Amino acid sequence: MVTSRRTVLSAAIAAAAGASALSAPSAAAVPSGGRAGVPPLVENRFWTSYGDWRRGGLDGVRAVAGPRSGVVIARPEGSTEYLDPHTGRTESWEYATWTSPVHRSAVPATEVIASWNADTPAGTWLQVELRGTYSDGVETPWFVMGRWAAGDGDIRRTSLDGQTDGRASIWTDTFSIDDASSGLRLSAYQLRLTLYRRPGAKLSPMVWRVGAMASDVPDRFTVPASAPRIARELIVPRYSQNTHIGQYPEYDNGGEAWCSPTSSQMIIEYWGRRPSADDLAWVDPAFADPQVCHAARYTFDYQYDGCGNWPFNAAYAATYRKLNAVVTRLSSLTDVERLVAAGIPVITSQSFRKEELTGAGYGTAGHLMTVIGFTADGDVIANDPASPDNPAVRRVYLRREWENIWLRTKRYNASGNVSSGTGGVCYLYWPERPTPAQRRVLAAFGVR
Numbered sequence: 001m002v003t004s005r006r007t008v009l010s011a012a013i014a015a016a017a018g019a020s021a022l023s024a025p026s027a028a029a030v031p032s033g034g035r036a037g038v039p040p041l042v043e044n045r046f047w048t049s050y051g052d053w054r055r056g057g058l059d060g061v062r063a064v065a066g067p068r069s070g071v072v073i074a075r076p077e078g079s080t081e082y083l084d085p086h087t088g089r090t091e092s093w094e095y096a097t098w099t100s101p102v103h104r105s106a107v108p109a110t111e112v113i114a115s116w117n118a119d120t121p122a123g124t125w126l127q128v129e130l131r132g133t134y135s136d137g138v139e140t141p142w143f144v145m146g147r148w149a150a151g152d153g154d155i156r157r158t159s160l161d162g163q164t165d166g167r168a169s170i171w172t173d174t175f176s177i178d179d180a181s182s183g184l185r186l187s188a189y190q191l192r193l194t195l196y197r198r199p200g201a202k203l204s205p206m207v208w209r210v211g212a213m214a215s216d217v218p219d220r221f222t223v224p225a226s227a228p229r230i231a232r233e234l235i236v237p238r239y240s241q242n243t244h245i246g247q248y249p250e251y252d253n254g255g256e257a258w259c260s261p262t263s264s265q266m267i268i269e270y271w272g273r274r275p276s277a278d279d280l281a282w283v284d285p286a287f288a289d290p291q292v293c294h295a296a297r298y299t300f301d302y303q304y305d306g307c308g309n310w311p312f313n314a315a316y317a318a319t320y321r322k323l324n325a326v327v328t329r330l331s332s333l334t335d336v337e338r339l340v341a342a343g344i345p346v347i348t349s350q351s352f353r354k355e356e357l358t359g360a361g362y363g364t365a366g367h368l369m370t371v372i373g374f375t376a377d378g379d380v381i382a383n384d385p386a387s388p389d390n391p392a393v394r395r396v397y398l399r400r401e402w403e404n405i406w407l408r409t410k411r412y413n414a415s416g417n418v419s420s421g422t423g424g425v426c427y428l429y430w431p432e433r434p435t436p437a438q439r440r441v442l443a444a445f446g447v448r
Contacts, residue, residue, distance in 0.1 A: 076096050110177045239390055260310075275294050310349070345383075
């Protein structure tokens with residue numbers, strides 16, 4: 001069986017669900033299955049432009065113009081002491097904040113997942129928070145969605161457990177309404193960035209993308225089948241997580257659980273980026289594909305105790321030269337076909353019993369793989385890292401089976417009990433200068 005600590009998150013969300021001044025309207029909602037008249041299930045809103053940054057609340061930060069606009073510390077707003085729960089060290093940090101305008105979502109949401117792309121030089125880090133307004137007008141507190149640094153020498157990147165207001169909770173990287181059946185939804189939200197640096201330092205984090213995916217995907221064991229439309233295969237590097245079993249067990253027990261960083265690394269290299277020899281100097285030279293070990297280390301969430309934090313994987317990808325990355329949801333394999341047709345592979349998250357996915361040879365409570373194409377019959381060509389070696393990574397899975405296990409939100413596990421599914425969660429990575437076709441298809445999903 002493929003193991004993943006995403007299992008813990010899925011089980012927690014399933015248990016919870018079983019219990020009982022606006023920003024400019026530039027976000028796009030993704031319609032369910034692309035069918036006219038069907039209410040949208042997903043909306044993406046990202047702040048990326050110089051105008052976006054200027055319209056936010058700038059407290060000690062300044063907006064930076066240019067090809068990649070962002071925010072940096074200008075004059076610190078103050079200083080604070082931070083006790084890192086994973087190192088036990090207390091250190092002083094200067095900080096400044098940027099707060100987004102309130103965004104009223106076109107999709108009143110049961111779940112929200114934030115993403116960010118940033119540079120954090122040594123001696124800097126950042127925190128991302130979310131505050132929202134429920135459909136009955138009550139405000140949430142500020143919830144921490146992640147404390148993040150590209151490296152691990154200053155702080156340990158971490159999610160924050162135990163956050164709840166009695167109506168919603170943060171499950172690692174996901175804001176989730178505790179009882180979606182009550183009809184309560186998150187109707188609006190804003191994000192806050194806090195940028196930190198060592199006192200007196202001149203360096204600053206730079207954030208050039210922050211935003212969120214809001215969704216209201218209904219509970220469902222099955223989803224409508226989509227009809228095949230294209231046949232194309234992208235040439236993507238193949239890496240097996242299983243060749244790393246036992247390596248660096250401090251990062252989620254080693255390669256057996258590295259599906260997410262292994263998938264991320266395949267797509268980073270598809271776009272022509274990879275870590276340098278200096279970056280990989282810490283890896284045992286006896287290990288093949290050391291870049292997979294590197295990806296595991298630098299996506300590792302010290303609270304979640306795993307490499308499967310979705311926004312941390314996207315943030316890791318964006319540390320590579322001129323790459324952008326987000327976490328979102330898609331509504332069907334038709335959406336994936338459109339992306340693949342434009343040359344963009346899609347990293348997907350799913351869970352299934354062994355007999356539910358013909359040819360997989362395993363079952364999993366949470367697993368990431370990459371869709372790289374479609375056969376002439378419409379079946380899914382996937383780079384599946386849960387393979388015995390690199391040549392075996394390319395798999396062909398039956399379209400109907402694959403689409404259902406990816407898009408459903410409810411499933412029966414191996415014990416016959418009801419568990420959760422991800423409802424179409426995926427990562428999208430693309431270059432700073434996409435082709436016109438890539439730009440159009442991303443914009444169609446509200447990703448700009």
